[in-house]
Amino acid sequence: MKIKVKTLLSQILIIVLLLTGCGRPDSPAAAGTRSNDTSKKDDKGYITVGFSQVGAESDWRNINTESMKDSLCAENGYDLIYDDGQQKQQNQITAIRTFIQKEVDYIVLAPVIEDGWNTVLTEASDAGIPVILVDRMVNVSDPDLFTCWVGSDFELEGRKVCEWLNAFCKANRISGGEINIVNIMGTEGASAEIGRSRTLREAVRQYGWNLLDERSGEFTQAKGREVMSQFLKQYNNINVVYCENDNEAFGAIDAIEASGRTVGTDIKHGEIMVLAFDGSSDQAVEAVRSGRISCIGECNPLHGPRVEKIIRNLQNGITPDKYEYVDEDIFSAEPCVKSITVKGETYTVKLP
Numbered sequence: 572m573k574i575k576v577k578t579l580l581s582q583i584l585i586i587v588l589l590l591t592g593c594g595r596p597d598s599p600a601a602a603g604t605r606s607n608d609t610s611k612k613d614d615k616g617y618i619t620v621g622f623s624q625v626g627a628e629s630d631w632r633n634i635n636t637e638s639m640k641d642s643l644c645a646e647n648g649y650d651l652i653y654d655d656g657q658q659k660q661q662n663q664i665t666a667i668r669t670f671i672q673k674e675v676d677y678i679v680l681a682p683v684i685e686d687g688w689n690t691v692l693t694e695a696s697d698a699g700i701p702v703i704l705v706d707r708m709v710n711v712s713d714p715d716l717f718t719c720w721v722g723s724d725f726e727l728e729g730r731k732v733c734e735w736l737n738a739f740c741k742a743n744r745i746s747g748g749e750i751n752i753v754n755i756m757g758t759e760g761a762s763a764e765i766g767r768s769r770t771l772r773e774a775v776r777q778y779g780w781n782l783l784d785e786r787s788g789e790f791t792q793a794k795g796r797e798v799m800s801q802f803l804k805q806y807n808n809i810n811v812v813y814c815e816n817d818n819e820a821f822g823a824i825d826a827i828e829a830s831g832r833t834v835g836t837d838i839k840h841g842e843i844m845v846l847a848f849d850g851s852s853d854q855a856v857e858a859v860r861s862g863r864i865s866c867i868g869e870c871n872p873l874h875g876p877r878v879e880k881i882i883r884n885l886q887n888g889i890t891p892d893k894y895e896y897v898d899e900d901i902f903s904a905e906p907c908v909k910s911i912t913v914k915g916e917t918y919t920v921k922l923p
C-alpha cells in the first residue's frame with residue numbers, strides 16, 4: 572500500500588512538472604511561467620525586453636549596462652534588445668518607438684532627463700507594453716504611464732555628502748562663511764542632477780557656505796576637467812568642489828593638479844577638497860583611500876538583478892512596488908567624521 576501511494580505521488584509530481592514546464596531544458600523562460608500562463612514570451616519561449624540606456628558617459632553607467640546585460644541574458648530566458656541613447660533624449664524616444672514596432676514584451680527605460688516622456692510613454696501604454704523605469708525618474712502627467720521604478724534616492728545622496736562637509740567643518744573649526752564651493756553639475760534635468768544640486772543649494776542656505784558657481788559637466792570626465800579649468804581661472808578662492816559623479820571628479824582633479832594646486836582636506840592651507848558621487852569603480856575606491864576624493868555619496872549601479880526580479884514577478888502576476896529605492900553608503904578615509912545623520916537616520920561613514 573505504501574509503495575502504491577508513493578507511485579501515485581510520483582505520477583502527480585511528474586504531471587505537475589510537465590504542466591508548469593519546470594525542468595524543461597528547452598524552455599528558457601521556464602522560471603517565469605505558470606500552468607494557466609498569461610505571461611509574455613516569444614515563439615521560442617524567450618521574454619523580449621527592449622532596454623533604452625542613457626549612454627556610456629561614466630564608469631557607473633558602464634557597470635550598470637553590464638549588470639543589466641548579465642541579468643537579462645539568454646540563459647535567464649531573455650531576448651534583450653539593447654540601445655545606447657548617447658545621452659540624447661531623442662535617441663531614446665526613437666528606440667522606444669522601435670521597441671513598440673517590434674512588439675517587445677517589456678520596455679526598460681533609463682531616462683536621460685525627467686521631462687518630455689508623456690507622448691512616447693502613452694504610445695507604449697496604448698500598445699499594452701509595460702514600461703519599467705530604472706535609475707532616473709520621469710516627470711509625466713499620469714504615473715500609470717510606467718509600471719514601476721527602481722533606483723537611487725538622489726536627494727538623500729546629496730544630503731549625506733553635505734552633512735559630511737558640515738560635520739567636517741565643525742570638527743575642524745571652519746565656519747560656513749569660509750567655504751567657497753563650486754558645483755560641477757551632472758546632465759541638467761536628470762534626476763541625479765536635480766536631487767544632488769537641490770540638496771547642495773539647501774545646505775548652502777542652511778550652513779552659510781558661498782556657492783561661487785554651478786556649471787554642467789554632463790557626468791563626463793572630459794567635461795568635468797573643462798569646467799573645473801574654467802572655474803579655477805575665474806575664481807582664486809575655491810576650496811571645495813562638489814562633483815556630481817566620480818568621472819567629473821577625476822576630470823576636476825586633473826584640472827586642479829594641472830593648475831599647480833593640490834587636492835585634499837587641508838583647505839585651511841590651500842588644498843581643494845573634492846566631493847563626489849557613485850564610488851563604483853576601482854579608480855574611485857583608490858581615490859577615496861588615498862584622500863584625493865574626500866567623500867563620496869554612493870550611487871549603486873547594480874540594477875540588473877532588481878529589474879530581472881521585477882519582470883519575473885510581473886510574469887507571475889505579482890505587482891511590483893511602484894517605487895523601489897536602493898540602500899547606499901557614504902565613503903571617506905577622513906577619520907574626523909565617523910557618522911552623519913539625515914532626517915533622523917544615522918549613516919556610518921565607511922572606507923570603501
Ligand code: AHR
Binds near residue numbers: 817
Ligand atoms: O543617474 C545616475 C548617474 O548617472 C550616476 O551618478 C552617473 O555616474 C551616471 O552617469
